Amino acid sequence: MSRPNPFHPSAGATPPLLVGREGHLLSFQEALVNGPGDPSLLTFLTGPRGIGKTVMLTHFGHIAQTAGWHLIEDTATPGLLDRISDRVERLLVLERGRTGGTFTGITTGGFGFTRKVSDRIPVPWREHIEELLDILALRDSGLVISIDEIHAIKKDELIQLSAEMQHFIRQSRPIALIMAGLPKAVTDLLNADVSTFLRRANRIELEAVKISDVEAALTQTFAESGVTIDAEDVHLAAQATQGYPFMIQLVGYHVWRGADQDSRLKHDSVVAGINAARLRLGSLVHETSLADLSGVDRSFLLALAHEDGPTSLATLAKALDREVNYVSVYRDRLIKAGMIEAVSYGHIDFALPYLRDYLREHAVYQID
Ligand SMILES: Nc1ncnc2c1ncn2[C@@H]1O[C@H](COP(=O)(O)OP(=O)(O)OP(=O)(O)O)[C@@H](O)[C@H]1O
Ligand SMILES: [Mg+2]
Incomplete structure (x- = not known):
């Protein structure tokens, strides 16, 4: 398409619509x-x-x-x-x-x-x-x-x-x-x-924004840029962002690129756009965030990635073969670093979307 892509998946770049703030x-x-x-x-x-x-x-x-x-x-x-x-x-x-x-x-x-x-x-x-x-x-x-x-x-x-x-x-x-x-x-x-x-x-x-707000923003931005997309596909794209601002721009950007000559977005290209956005998120955000951490921090995150959802500290301590007190120091550090969050009493989970999947996919590399 000859029109400029309205989405701006770049650090500090002003988005077409500031969602949820x-x-x-x-x-x-x-x-x-x-x-x-x-x-x-x-x-x-x-x-x-x-x-x-x-x-x-x-x-x-x-x-x-x-x-x-x-x-x-x-x-x-x-x-x-x-x-x-x-x-x-x-x-x-x-x-x-x-x-x-x-x-x-x-x-x-x-x-x-x-x-x-x-x-x-x-x-x-x-x-x-x-x-x-x-x-x-x-x-x-x-x-x-x-x-x-x-x-x-x-x-x-x-x-x-x-x-x-x-x-x-x-x-x-x-x-x-x-x-x-x-x-x-x-x-x-x-x-x-x-x-x-x-x-x-x-x-x-600052936290993730509501998926319904993302959906409304994507709908508006696609419409204003003259691209037609089905409501179910916008819904899918909004869900894929998990309300995480960088991902809103990445998904928007990569999905938008898939529009055909008639400025229509077919379901398959929306799915392909979402996958492309996820790959970019890994190299742009996860890689940089992990690079700031110590080896023990990363081991902690890998243990959490083995679990399927919110995990208790006791489970992590067992997986890491350490005392709960020792592990809780790393939990605090990682919460402060914005990598994980406390979701309910004694349970934690990842704060960044797709970080679990990313760690699972890159586990061998990370352990080295
Ligand atoms: N509320 C929002 N709605 C839509 N897109 C947003 C929103 N906030 C930020 N973005 C987009 O997310 C991306 C990241 O934003 P920004 O660079 O401000 O994050 P940051 O918190 O400063 O990150 P870092 O810690 O790496 O500096 C940019 O592409 C920006 O356009
Ligand atoms: Mg910044």
């Missing part, structure tokens, strides 16, 4: 209206790989910009605070211009300090941000700082960021900090004894 988007929108003091203005988004953390940060950013707030978006790679500081400085110049200040002379605060804009003497970023926030507060606006992969932040940068945010929030300034990372990594970061303040931040644990 309306509640979180609304809360953030309300938080901006409420302003300083709203807990959602300091939020961690966590969840397993491919659940849609980066895409949510992007949507939060759009909401902020639509509401007239400034947005600084970055990823926690080295030099993060310097980059934020540079952006703040540029926004400050912009805002001083808007408020009628001149760029050659002296800007006065009315905030207790005076500074020449032309001077390149480094000023602590707290003062820069305070001045920027004071200007923005005058028109009920503010600043949103969005940081992806927050677990990669350096400890000293986290300490500084935490201290600055605590200061601004205590002063009721219009600032928001939204951060995203893997659950275990974020928990470790917060327990690292550096950020009591950030530990109390709002936390959104």
Whole structure:
């Protein structure tokens, strides 16, 4: 087909339809209206790989910009605070211009300090941000700082960021900090004894979305792109995603490709598309997630993959020939890593769709 595929199975790529996240988007929108003091203005988004953390940060950013707030978006790679500081400085110049200040002379605060804009003497970023926030507060606006992969932040940068945010929030300034990372990594970061303040931040644990929402979204996206597909086949495709966002895009993408010259999708090509999506999920998500784990973590997952569904810790301990206490340490680690989840008291299961099948298919390779 000559039309572009509407699905985007690529890390961080904005999907044609953001499925099942309306509640979180609304809360953030309300938080901006409420302003300083709203807990959602300091939020961690966590969840397993491919659940849609980066895409949510992007949507939060759009909401902020639509509401007239400034947005600084970055990823926690080295030099993060310097980059934020540079952006703040540029926004400050912009805002001083808007408020009628001149760029050659002296800007006065009315905030207790005076500074020449032309001077390149480094000023602590707290003062820069305070001045920027004071200007923005005058028109009920503010600043949103969005940081992806927050677990990669350096400890000293986290300490500084935490201290600055605590200061601004205590002063009721219009600032928001939204951060995203893997659950275990974020928990470790917060327990690292550096950020009591950030530990109390709002936390959104992103989960799989409802299959009925996926079905509605697939139906709409196929229809809008001019592709005809039977209702039963959309149902099949929606079920195959298990509500996992990355899989929504993979299934959509591979199924969509199977449309014939008349833009029709036959049942066989829908099934073939679903299988292609599953293969891609293995190489794109499962392989990467498993690579982050230790050998014992992987043995634990292999033992779980031998079982057909939710499994008790006692069963796993027996399979691994270890004490329950020993095994429970790995259970906790794997829950934090977003690989498994507690489904009922004492029972656990995989958190990522098709991971069980993937491990079964790749068991020999994984044991090596
Ligand atoms: N709510 C959603 N509805 C539909 N598709 C989504 C949704 N959220 C994310 N996606 C799609 O899922 C894929 C993964 O999203 P994203 O990269 O944001 O995940 P992530 O949690 O940041 O993953 P990682 O931990 O690997 O960085 C993308 O292709 C994106 O378009
Ligand atoms: Mg991401």
